[in-house]
Amino acid sequence: MPQPNEWGKLPHAKPRLLVVDDQPINIRLIHELFSQEFDVFMATSGQQALEKCKSLMPDLVLLDIVMPGMDGYQVCAALKADPALSDIPVIFITGNSNEEDEVKGLELGAVDFIHKPINPVITRARVNTQLKLKRQSDLLRQVALIDGLTGLANRRRYEQELLTAWLQCARDNQPISVVICDIDNFKLYNDTYGHVAGDACLREVAQCMANSVQRPYDLVARYGGEEFIAVLPRTWNEGAQQVATNFFAMLQLSALKHEKNVTGLVTVSAGVATVVPLPNSSPEKLIAIADEALYVAKKSGRNRFHCIAMDSSHVSE
Structure with missing residues (x-):
């Protein structure tokens, strides 16, 4: 039974990682890299990614930029425009090293970029860094938003x-x-x-x-x-x-x-x-x-x- 200081939120056992890519091989590589530590979910289109974010509330999204239909930039913009989803950190995955693309992504609210082909050591380090920052941010928000006497939301x-x-x-x-x-x-x-x-x-x-x-x-x-x-x-x-x-x-x-x-x-x-x-x-x-x-x-x-x-x-x- 949840305690009051959780104000209605039940924790999941592992961090939730959503991988968004229209190429199954890329999803498979990331799944193999993180499946022991995280609950890894996948989406193969921008619209599916938004639906998964609403239902799963992942702790981090790894988002491919180039996809048919809704591209990664559009997905990121939609996430940041939704108050319920705007705090989910987004790391773009891209095959390009164009600085203009990175500036555009950061301006949309992305927290980092990972370049293809994926380097497992770099990818793991960047994902873990962003998850650590999110945990710290979530904790600070909770402390600021909890009633000190009862432990409920304030x-x-x-x-x-x-x-x-x-x-x-x-x-x-x-x-x-x-x-x-x-x-x-x-x-x-x-x-x-x-x-x-x-x-x-x-x-x-x-x-x-x-x-x-x-x-x-x-x-x-x-x-x-x-x-x-x-x-x-x-x-x-x-x-x-x-x-x-x-x-x-x-x-x-x-x-x-x-x-x-x-x-x-x-x-x-x-x-x-x-x-x-x-x-x-x-x-x-x-x-x-x-x-x-x-x-x-x-x-x-x-x-x-x-x-x-x-x-x-x-x-x-």
Whole structure:
């Protein structure tokens, strides 16, 4: 079960290397070179490369420049234009040694060039260098985007992930759901047990919510003081309700004492909202509707969740 400080992301055992080349012999050479250390995937066209990047999220792409149809430059430009894929480092593989070609590639966002015929020692060294740099960059980003108390994603990370998920769902005509929760009578909890216990309570609630999601692309974040949010791409309202149900069940099992609460235990109220985003729309309306659902849950007696499934036309208002 993932821990909160992974904020919904499950690690893979080996780095993922995507090799893009229309010549199978070149793919075979690179596969033989790296198959023991990496999970090596292949694509034989530019369009297939983009599809593989979306589904696999590789740690590094080795990209041939000269290919029929969409060439390597076009693939690199498309990757860097997509917020969800722009951080994937690209190393161009080319049979040319023209400086103008290298300048063009670097301007598009490539991190390095490997020249054909492939030298195994040089190729291995350059690939390992870029993977090391990416690991360091990922670690720094994670530290900057994690809530220090709970280990969940912080508000900044949540805003980035929500926008990326929103744009992807709009592009693919898929639903997106959010679950916003608030700890019931949390001020009374702090007043009764003190802020040290209050911090421990926040961490336990965060753990329960993080454990209520299962997919690597779901995100759980600390939304505010005692508020948390789950962003669930490609999830209909029924699936979001199941996440909320799982969360409530886990919190009930934790049995955190709260003598000033009606049940005698720590409880939460939650709002659930779902929509299929329209192109060129923004997620603010979805969050507003989830907040409205949370308000209804609180006004209805707390310790419950309320759901609203929106019509797509509402997000364009």
